[in-house]
Amino acid sequence: MPINKATMKSKLVLLFLLIPFATATSQNFSYKGYLKYLSGFNSGNTFSPIYYNGIVHQRLETTTKFGEYFILKADVRNRLFHGFSVDDAGLYQSILEMDNGWKDLTFVPFSNNDFIFQTVIDRLQFTADYNEWQFNLGRQRLNWGKSMVWSPNDLFNNYAFLDFDYEERPGSDAVHLSYSYSFASDVQLAFKPGKAKNQSVYAAMWRTNIESIAYDIQFILGKFHSDWVLGAGWAGYIQNAGFSGELSVFNPSEKTTLASSFGLNYQFENGLFAQTEFLYNGGYASNQTNSSLFTPPSPKNLFPARQAFYANASFSITPLTQAGIGIMSSLDQQIHAILPQINFSLTQDIDFFIVAQIFRGDLLANAATQQNALYLRIKWSY
């Protein structure tokens, strides 16, 4: 079996690599991507020892159009890991080999004591587009969220806000059909098969725009694992500020769970952009771990506390330098994160980014020895 799986994997990789060449002469092929290097320094509050991790990260996104109606989108994420986490444990490789999709599209082509190389095909999506109709099959991103940080309406591919280096966020292996009947109105159906019983997700969404008050609204009905879910979301304005939010009610056999987030954003005349978001996380369980902070959470349980808020302010120091600071905190649990960041545009296509993640609070103190993290990232986009 391992041989078969490996063979299938190499065939897939080969197929993936051939797509661009087979169609490179065609005007219907386009690509983009980036190459970046992330340096991470982690430490406890004594700042000794300091652990170093580095990631060389390359991404290629391809779009191939076949005639007027068909599109194939294939994106690959290649990462070469080195540093403390690689030297420390083989556990790291086993984590990197995991793929939560219906098809395993995550590979570790080589690894030794110093380096691990991981390849993930995180979009592999066939699209058929016919007037108001669109059909998508494969690994795709089904983004049904309206909020920025926590998304109870994102039943298919929720994401960890603090995983800042995964800018594209994960996709899901799904079938999706949409019918658009006006500029902001459509009906969507989606199905994501699970690997095991009660792990599938299927849902329908209706969304529309109320022009008179300039609001987008949406309603969702579906099945999330073993729960029925009823959801609603909105995005509109209060005066000149943006106001958006989501709520989902999960109704399993034992207990009804409500998850809701809503927030405001505003740009001041001096360019300062301010953003807030509040989360009520009804699925919180007192014995849960902190993993939802760093790995994609369930829409039912988005944070290791019942209530949370996020506030962020960002502004341009110079036309080429953007700085910001975010605060993530909880009202009912001792958990706080301070997230300062700064980005320098070095050239048209090269950016240098510095971000710190400073965690405080009992909940994290007991769970993490590395409460202070500093990341430096250089990125060339092509």
Add this chain to the structure above:
Amino acid sequence: MRFYSTLYVLCVFLSFLATSLSAQTAYEIVKKSDDLVRGKSSEATITMTIVRPDWSRSISMKSWALGTEYSLTVITQPARDKGTVFLKRKNEIWNWVPNIGRSVKLPPSMMMQSWMGSDFTNDDLVKESSVLEDYSHEMLSEETIDGKPAWKIKLTPKPDSPVVWGKVIMWITQKDFHQLKTEFYDEDDFLVNTLIGSEIKTFDGRSLPSKMEMIPADKPGNKTVFVYEDLKFNINAKPSFFSIQNMKKMGE
């Protein structure tokens, strides 16, 4: 943030097509010149470059517009922002973020920003002031500009008009009605900005300056350059073209 601020480019572009600075009488010359760059709808491929003494940055985009109420703009360069789309319908604005496959509704306050400190003031861009309606027009003289005979016309804001300028001086060529030079003065009569039009090309049967440079008077080495690579007028665009579905398609 960067995606959001890019939005403003759209307004810059629109302001040229829809409310471009525009008289036999001075009024008629300005009107004739202004009509040249107007159309009920348009499709444009454009590159904007901010030039500073020690750096420059460019952004390229393709944009469709219907009147001043509807527009759709796709960023094609730089690589980092490729596939980002902005949709404007009346007072609502959406942004397609291609890497996460999501449309985000932007707050109206976002419209008040400039892009990377360009040399266009907010008034140039959003306030829909009209060179025809909001100014009175006076013929000053006839001069030669770029070797071409031109009228020199003074535009003075009407008392209640939404204009920040004290006066505007415009040079319009007599043969083709091209605005090759425009000077913007503040209320104390100091020169603030000079707009230079050059590189005449024919777009969709209309002869127009394809390059526009906004040069601030008090900042040596600074300017913002617009180059129209392609421009079509009165395209067959309906309000239904400006949809979230099309925004998503353009971003792919």
